[in-house]
Amino acid sequence: MLHSPLAIFGAAFLIFASLMAFIFGTWRERAGAALYLAAYVVANGLNWLSHMQDLSHTITDILCLIGFVILCWKSPHPWPLWAAGFQLASTMTGICGLLNITVSKWAYMTLLILSAYGVLLALLAGTFAAARRKRRQHIGGSE
Template sequence: MRTSIFLLLLAISCVYAISRGGAPERWVAAIIIGMGALDPLVHVVTPLEYAKVDPGHLFIDLAGWLGFLCVALRANRFWPLWVAALQTIALVAHMAKLLDVTIQPKAYMIMQIASSYPLLVVLMIGTFCHRKRLKTIGTERSWRNS
């Protein structure tokens, strides 16, 4: 049930961002879709377990974080910083597990997964705010000049 709700939220937020958002919204949606597409491939190579550090998800989370950070540093919006910060939580989970293997597997799992839901909500809010600014102002730059 949790997976179905997450996939529905992922689909709604990414379709909304790609169809109605500006370039930063579309880039963040593309990164999220890429992360989601890599997830099943990771499970082919490594089993899903939280008793030790999951190298596949560590790679996906690190790549996603770098992508979100690049968008956040270039976008003419504030919300991509929130997305990068939320993705940082998943990276902190991996680092915490690396430093202390006695962390309960359930806590490691929650730290990895929990920030994904608000990340999608922030993408929808960012896209909504972009649409609102377009109606009010008429145009909006996607990227900063410097």
């Protein structure tokens, strides 16, 4: 699970982005953080328990993608759409791996890692925008 410094950094970044969303975000950012944290825990738990790691990762990716698409529905903010797009890239990468489409392991892992960071950066951008909106409403409402 956390066998390398890069994996530890990724888990720390996931925790940081999720904490920021829970503290400063609205319900939409909190839901996105909870969704992504749950997918991370479930995928790593299934990887540890199962010999079918690629399948379990792809299933959690698909469920996470569905969750981000639901968050996109009638959202006035762009971050869920960006998160869903990055999650779609991760999901399609997993599906290509299951279909044995010839992709080098390096390219496969690079796209999975970049798409995960893309989702987290979209979540952070949405969180900071929500915090800024809250601050503006609070300042504007107190005058």
